[in-house]
Amino acid sequence: MSKFWSQHTHALKPYTPGEQPQDTQYIKLNTNENPYPPSPLALEAMQQAVSNDLRLYSDPNAKQLKQAIADYYQVDISNVFVGNSSDEVLAHSFAALLNHNKPLLYPDISYSFYPSYIRLFGINAKSIPLDDQLGINFADYQQENGSIVFPNPNAPTGIAIAVAEIEQLAQQHPDSVILIDEAYVDFGAQTAIPLTQKYNNIIVVQTFSKSRSLAGLRVGFAIAPTELINGLERVKNSFNSYPLDRIAIEGATASIRDKAYFEQTCKKIIRTRETTEKALQTLGFNTLPSSSNFIFATTHKMPAEAIYLALKQEGVLVRYFNAPRIDNYLRISIGTNDEMAKLIQKLSKIINSH
Numbered sequence: 001m002s003k004f005w006s007q008h009t010h011a012l013k014p015y016t017p018g019e020q021p022q023d024t025q026y027i028k029l030n031t032n033e034n035p036y037p038p039s040p041l042a043l044e045a046m047q048q049a050v051s052n053d054l055r056l057y058s059d060p061n062a063k064q065l066k067q068a069i070a071d072y073y074q075v076d077i078s079n080v081f082v083g084n085s086s087d088e089v090l091a092h093s094f095a096a097l098l099n100h101n102k103p104l105l106y107p108d109i110s111y112s113f114y115p116s117y118i119r120l121f122g123i124n125a126k127s128i129p130l131d132d133q134l135g136i137n138f139a140d141y142q143q144e145n146g147s148i149v150f151p152n153p154n155a156p157t158g159i160a161i162a163v164a165e166i167e168q169l170a171q172q173h174p175d176s177v178i179l180i181d182e183a184y185v186d187f188g189a190q191t192a193i194p195l196t197q198k199y200n201n202i203i204v205v206q207t208f209s210k211s212r213s214l215a216g217l218r219v220g221f222a223i224a225p226t227e228l229i230n231g232l233e234r235v236k237n238s239f240n241s242y243p244l245d246r247i248a249i250e251g252a253t254a255s256i257r258d259k260a261y262f263e264q265t266c267k268k269i270i271r272t273r274e275t276t277e278k279a280l281q282t283l284g285f286n287t288l289p290s291s292s293n294f295i296f297a298t299t300h301k302m303p304a305e306a307i308y309l310a311l312k313q314e315g316v317l318v319r320y321f322n323a324p325r326i327d328n329y330l331r332i333s334i335g336t337n338d339e340m341a342k343l344i345q346k347l348s349k350i351i352n353s354h
């Protein structure tokens with residue numbers, strides 16, 4: 001608290017990111033980073049971009065990257081928006097498209113950045129509880145609203161919703177913008193991008209951080225009807241006209257063009273997830289059905305917080321949320337096969353000696 005802060009600053013609820021330890025070597029399974037390196041073509045493109053050209057501003061419109069994304073998803077470049085991380089794209093979306101007189105609806109257990117944006121932009125919002133299975137049930141969204149936002153698959157549950165259901169939602173709420181945050185969609189869910197070509201109220205946000213192993217580069221994008229993209233551009237150009245630097249534009253462009261590498265790493269992670277789910281179940285865990293690069297797991301054998309702390313002692317970081325209904329769960333990111341084998345070995349030791 002400080003007398004120099006504006007009233008608005010006092011009222012904010014900043015997001016708390018997962019631990020990013022700078023000292024000890026941990027097996028890091030707490031922030032859903034990709035265990036595999038970025039595409040070698042992306043690394044090479046970025047190395048090339050480290051040149052005298054860095055004295056020049058980057059393209060404020062990042063046209064090359066937008067075109068590569070448009071080509072990949074077979075949409076027009078006017079349907080693509082890019083930003084310095086999907087968190088930034090989400091922030092612009094909350095400001096430009098989700099702030100209306102009628103409430104913004106969002107799941108109560110979901111990406112915890114949404115409440116931060118709601119505070120930051122003073123949005124009238126209402127959280128909708130997940131159902132008994134910790135799933136999003138659109139029947140609960142049949143009420144007055146100005147906009148709707150949810151991740152698909154949801155975080156931290158990993159549970160995906162079928163695109164057919166999202167299409168129904170778009171039809172039921174033709175005057176509401178519906179934002180689908182697809183940070184994890186590449187690990188086994190269906191993208192809603194085709195709906196953006198058919199409905200004027202759908203926006204899909206994705207990131208290079210998870211499935212493309214570029215969390216450190218900070219690149220995200222949105223695909224939506226041009227009318228919605230133009231709203232985002234207005235906010236972006238009122239905030240930062242050069243959000244993507246030259247290195248990020250080159251790296252992200254090469255990354256999205258390297259489809260083979262991307263598909264191969266996603267497949268590896270899905271396979272590792274499946275073996276890890278089985279191993280966790282053998283240890284007595286219940287796992288929610290995951291379509292993402294993490295597993296949300298709980299056990300009656302020992303409190304989740306105690307397991308989290310014991311794992312940390314053993315050099316393995318997972319994510320624990322001290323929040324109602326999920327405070328006996330652990331969110332475990334999928335690492336390499338070797339990392340997951342070590343996790344299972346340490347978990348087994350911890351639970352058996354409890």
Ligand SMILES: *Cc1c(COP(=O)(O)O)cnc(C)c1O
Binds near residue numbers: 085086218
């Ligand atoms: C990781 C994550 C993001 C943010 O991704 P960045 O592009 O790294 O900012 C957005 N939404 C959800 C649900 C996430 O888990």
